[in-house]
């Protein structure tokens with residue numbers, strides 16, 4: 001398996017996380033996302049016409065989009081079936097809903113981070129405000145889950161929904177988005193970083 | 209606050225040469241001052257008082273607000289055969305550029321911030337090292353720094369005790385000379401060229417200049433960015449954001465005090 005990867009990318013980190021949890025071997029193909037913009041090069045556009053990372057290749061299969069890759073890896077390689085539970089229709093839908101939500105976090109919180117850290121030219125106030133709107137939704141949901149005795153986004157166990165939302169929420173402060181007014185989110189981050197097989201990336205504060 | 213004369217007297221990197229292709233036009237900032245950069249056949253930098261000095265060196269474009277700047281320091285290693293230069297791009301950090309230099313010089317953070325790469329918690333002690341002024345009196349060197357590193361460079365195989373020399377050739381620029389894991393008697397260079405934008409904000413341009421036949425440029429880039437972004441998180445969380453002038457700290461304080469640097473610093477008494 002080959003992952004087109006960038007160290008500072010939260011979307012690539014989603015894949016590295018699941019590969020780690022599943023203890024799968026893979027090869028990294030580092031992409032010079034910044035400053036080289038290799039993902040927009042002609043050669044890379046042949047791999048992903050959207051000019052985005054991550055991309056995963058497994059034998060003849062090539063998949064783009066972090067969420068699609070998570071579904072693929074979990075449904076193909078997770079023998080426990082826990083990372084992407086397929087028993088109940090409503091739970092499948094719930095996971096899918098948070099996967100879609102996570103891509104909205106990418107377009108807001110991750111955008112703010114690219115602006116603050118790498119100097120991307122974009123509307124920073126809109127990006128931060130959009131991120132806070134989503135964080136409030138996430139906060140409410142996690143608080144409800146805790147009230148029902150559930151630690152995770154879609155049930156009693158962590159799923160790819162949690163993996164998918166984790167990186168850009170945990171990296172939000174890189175983009176000047178303060179998390180201290182989201183206590184349920186902070187508790188969820190702490191639970192996530194304590195999972196067996198978790199590994200960090202720069203910008204994520206793993207407090208004991 | 210207007211920058212002190214010493215801070216004003218330097219050249220500052222504002223980006224990599226390839227970031228300013230022919231036809232480029234953009235706004236930049238140094239020392240709380242807006243500057244405009246354009247490239248039409250040649251590079252032009254304009255500030256509030258008109259056209260400013262510009263030069264390209266060490267893979268980067270440099271400018272200065274001074275009419276009579278101090279010469280940019282020499283790094284003869286850039287002319288050595290067989291080295292590879294990888295520039296890691298402009299990374300913005302919400303802290304004083306002096307703080308970024310201070311952190312870079314402080315080996316004690318390796319085991320805790322770069323765990324498993326530049327240090328391990330079982331080998332956290334920093335041994336004594338020498339500090340001296342450079343020949344012309346305007347540089348500081350720390351030499352004979354030794355540290356155990358599990359993965360000293362992208363090309364390293366296994367842990368080893370690495371010898372370091374730190375050079376502060378400029379208040380906002382520092383270079384690390386580190387024994388090359390591949391070539392005895394040679395040093396790999398890792399450096400920061402810092403562009404101070406505000407007293408408590410800076411943009412860090414970093415580079416590696418190494419002997420390495422195993423890794424691609426992108427491997428080296430990822431190694432470097434991974435480490436620097438670990439530092440960024442720590443730097444942004446330091447209080448205060450400006451450099452506290454504490455008489456007990458040898459390296460940065462000596463540099464700063466002997467030249468009357470005040471911009472981007474804060475007196476220790478105010479902090480305590």
Ligand SMILES: N[C@@H](CCC(=O)N[C@@H](CS)C(=O)NCC(=O)O)C(=O)O
Nearest residue numbers: 009010011051052053054065066067
């Ligand atoms: N929906 C995609 C978004 C991926 C994405 O935004 N990737 C970033 C890097 S983390 C990227 O390649 N951005 C370049 C672009 O969108 O043009 C996913 O989840 O994989």
Ligand SMILES: [Fe+2]
Nearest residue numbers: 317321322439
């Ligand atoms: Fe560091």
